[in-house]
Amino acid sequence: MAAHLDAPPPTAPAPPEHRPRTPRGRTLLRLACGLLVLAALGYAGLRLHHRLNTIDLPQTDTVPQGGYTLTVYFTPSEAYHHGPRRSIRGQVCAGQSLPYSFPADYLERxxxxxxxxxxxxxxxxxxxxxxxxxxxxxxxxxxxxNALVPWQSVAANHLSTGTQIRVTDCGPGVPGEVCTRVKSAHWRVDDLCSIGCDDVKHLDLYIGEQSRADIEDEDFYFVTKGATIQTSTPQAQRW
Incomplete structure (x- = not known):
């Protein structure tokens, strides 16, 4: 049937490229743009974090420091102590079952x-x-x-646990062969010094279990002042 003469002519639909965007369309577009921005920022952040943790970390080695006192400690063995025995009755920790006497010089050690x-x-x-x-x-x-490791463990009260130590100069009074071993060892702080370590520049080096009677007469049982050391703090974690 023909259209009525007074009716307005039909309006052609707007081309697809000129259709106005609905609120839903604008929301989706903004969300997509936001996700792209976040992805870009995240990538940039990861690159920056990687750079800070792999390239720009400060060096952890310190300059050599002099004026250190070095002493040694060891684990005494009852097998090498034959002096008069002394009772420890009354000095046993609660819940412990122990012989009540040991050589007195062993107990002192x-x-x-x-x-x-x-x-x-x-x-x-x-x-x-x-x-x-x-x-x-x-x-x-x-x-x-932690288990003490001979010629590696160090007792110190002023350095953080895990600090690595290299002795660069033993100071006076240490025989050459012993000093060579001290300087070549990879020392590491993993103990506290309980007695005689009031000086902040005092390191006690662990040399292991007693293996001979007169260990204190051996060259590697020494006290030296004026040693020089270099420390290295634990490495920062890398991602």
């Missing part, structure tokens, strides 16, 4: 060094906080419940 190997093959420990003896089958431990 245990109280100084922290641990001693017994004739039975286990270890006698001294609790510096509770002032009592205890037995353990675990080898000598550092102050952070």
């Amino acid at each position: 245990v109280r100084l060094e922290g641990f001693g190997k017994t004739a039975r093959g286990d270890y006698l420990g001294w609790d510096f906080d509770r002032h009592c003896y205890f037995a353990t089958r675990t080898p000598p431990m550092g102050s952070h419940d």
Whole structure:
């Protein structure tokens, strides 16, 4: 049927490229743009974080520092102590079952060094906080419940745990062969010095279990002042 003469002519639909965007369309577009911006910022942030953690980290090695006192400590063995025996009844930590007497000079060493190997093959420990003896089958431990490692563990009260130490000059009084071994060792702080370490520049080097009677007469049992060391703090974590 023909259209009415008074009716307005039909309006042609607008071309697709000129159709106005609906609110829903504008929201989706903004969301897409926002996601692209966030992705770009995240990528830039990851690159910056990677750069800061792999390239721009400050050096951790310090310059050599002089004026250090170096001493050594060890784990005494009851097998090399034959003096008069002394009772420790009344000095045993609660809940412990121990023989009540040991050689007196051995006990003095245990109280100084922290641990001693017994004739039975286990270890006698001294609790510096509770002032009592205890037995353990675990080898000598550092102050952070870590095993002490001969010619590696260091007791220090002024350096953070994990600090690596290289001795560059032993100072006076250390035989050449012993000094060579001290300087070539990879020392690491993993213990606290409980006795005689009031000086902040004092390092106590652990040399292991006693293996001979007169260990204090050996060249590697030394005290030296004026040593020079270089420290390296633990590396920052890299991602």
